[in-house]
Amino acid sequence: GYFIEPYRAQYHFSPEENWMNDPNGLVYKDSLYHLFYQYYPDSTVWGPMHWGHAVSEDMMKWKHKPVALSPDKNGYVFSGSVVVDHKNTAGFGTTDNPAMVAVFTYHNMIRENAGTNDYETQGIAYSLDNGDSWTKYEGNPVVKNPGSKDFRDPKVFWNKITESWTMLLVAGDHVQIWNSLNLKEWEKGSEFGKNQGAHGGIWECPDMFPMKIEGTDEVKWVLLVSVSPGAPNGGSGTQYFIGDFDGITFTTDQVEHKWVDLGRDNYAGVTYNDAPNDERVFMGWMSNWEYAQDTPTEAWRGTMTVPRKLTLRKVGNEVALFNYPIRNFEKQVALAYPESIIEILPTRKRILPLKYGNQSKIQFTLSVPNTQMYFRNKNGDSLSVAIERDKKRVIFDRRKSGKVDFNENFSPGIQQMKIPNIPEGPIEVVMLLDHSSLELFINGGQYVMTNQIFPSEFFRALTIVNNSKEKLKIEDFTEHKVERVW
Numbered sequence: 001g002y003f004i005e006p007y008r009a010q011y012h013f014s015p016e017e018n019w020m021n022d023p024n025g026l027v028y029k030d031s032l033y034h035l036f037y038q039y040y041p042d043s044t045v046w047g048p049m050h051w052g053h054a055v056s057e058d059m060m061k062w063k064h065k066p067v068a069l070s071p072d073k074n075g076y077v078f079s080g081s082v083v084v085d086h087k088n089t090a091g092f093g094t095t096d097n098p099a100m101v102a103v104f105t106y107h108n109m110i111r112e113n114a115g116t117n118d119y120e121t122q123g124i125a126y127s128l129d130n131g132d133s134w135t136k137y138e139g140n141p142v143v144k145n146p147g148s149k150d151f152r153d154p155k156v157f158w159n160k161i162t163e164s165w166t167m168l169l170v171a172g173d174h175v176q177i178w179n180s181l182n183l184k185e186w187e188k189g190s191e192f193g194k195n196q197g198a199h200g201g202i203w204e205c206p207d208m209f210p211m212k213i214e215g216t217d218e219v220k221w222v223l224l225v226s227v228s229p230g231a232p233n234g235g236s237g238t239q240y241f242i243g244d245f246d247g248i249t250f251t252t253d254q255v256e257h258k259w260v261d262l263g264r265d266n267y268a269g270v271t272y273n274d275a276p277n278d279e280r281v282f283m284g285w286m287s288n289w290e291y292a293q294d295t296p297t298e299a300w301r302g303t304m305t306v307p308r309k310l311t312l313r314k315v316g317n318e319v320a321l322f323n324y325p326i327r328n329f330e331k332q333v334a335l336a337y338p339e340s341i342i343e344i345l346p347t348r349k350r351i352l353p354l355k356y357g358n359q360s361k362i363q364f365t366l367s368v369p370n371t372q373m374y375f376r377n378k379n380g381d382s383l384s385v386a387i388e389r390d391k392k393r394v395i396f397d398r399r400k401s402g403k404v405d406f407n408e409n410f411s412p413g414i415q416q417m418k419i420p421n422i423p424e425g426p427i428e429v430v431m432l433l434d435h436s437s438l439e440l441f442i443n444g445g446q447y448v449m450t451n452q453i454f455p456s457e458f459f460r461a462l463t464i465v466n467n468s469k470e471k472l473k474i475e476d477f478t479e480h481k482v483e484r485v486w
């Protein structure tokens, strides 16, 4: 028998039970995508952190695995990354059977409670059986605390410029870049960010990678840094910088940082190491520290975004990071009969029935400058998305979208996303609606908003209002069912 739990995401990853936050150790090896994650197996709120584990062939359908890493005398196991040590630089495996090496933060509660500020250090562990069992390195910690209260979230990758390992760490208000030949001995090379970016809260979960600007041979480096609080719509969010990396130091000529996602529920996102064809695939935690521990789910708490492909694109004279569901997402998308042509006169509206409710992908091309869309259900819950190209903004309103009163920070007001660089003419709008989330992708992922919602029933109608002076005509409106992966 199959029973739908209230709010359980049907096509996003969530643990079967208990608390999850950040994605950790995203790595591809031997035809499998691994997803580790911050996990507390004993409760639905945050606690002594472990690494949960799941594997997938396509990043859509996941197989749950036993807990990979548990706290030990050095502390809780906080966020980090996994590399495959192909050259056996650490000596844990062989070149024929290379070790997976996890690099993570130890958070030592005893030292924190004792009032010290050196309680975060970095440790490593290895697996020779594709992540099923792990051995912690006896020489842990491999990076000691330099006297920085927040000192965590190592992202390690193979640095082709220096032929060595590079580790990004966050230390409160900046990123540190460390280097190693063997994953055991590390040396600090540079720092970035004290005078750049958003500093409304501490920096967390860095990531950095090279990308070709689409359609050119120009390579730029992208640095992701989560910050909490300090996101434009409140609480947790992920900013990015585009720049250059000489193997040791990252620099940016960007005047202002930008944001990966302007909704309220995409945090601590990082990308896969070793993904095939040099693809950059990103996944974030669909929540926000302002209310994450109070969301109204029961057996579990925490869901990931759909995996998203990152691309760098020139729009006008600016380069921007786009994020958009990976191609494999389409494997879950069932065929659907498209709606006939929709025509709406200025100031008028049209109500469309939603056949698949909160398990759908809605897609269409929008040409007029100003529209508002409402999702409705029979209990009167309503969720509104207004795309106001004339005012260069999107307004997202979940204040009446269902359960919102579990925490006053969940929906104190509307959300606004500025879209200063949105092109004229037809643009694509994609909305992924699952039981407890809406992901909005505008113009192929140029502007994205990810938000949790907790409606009391499926949304069964979508009203489109034409707030433009010209007639609205949509020729390709389609609502697809998205097959469950759960």
Ligand code: FRU
Pocket: 021, 022, 038, 049, 078, 079, 105, 152, 153, 204, 205, 268
């Ligand atoms: C980000 C974060 C990380 C930390 C982890 C602890 O959400 O605060 O900085 O490693 O969560 O669970």
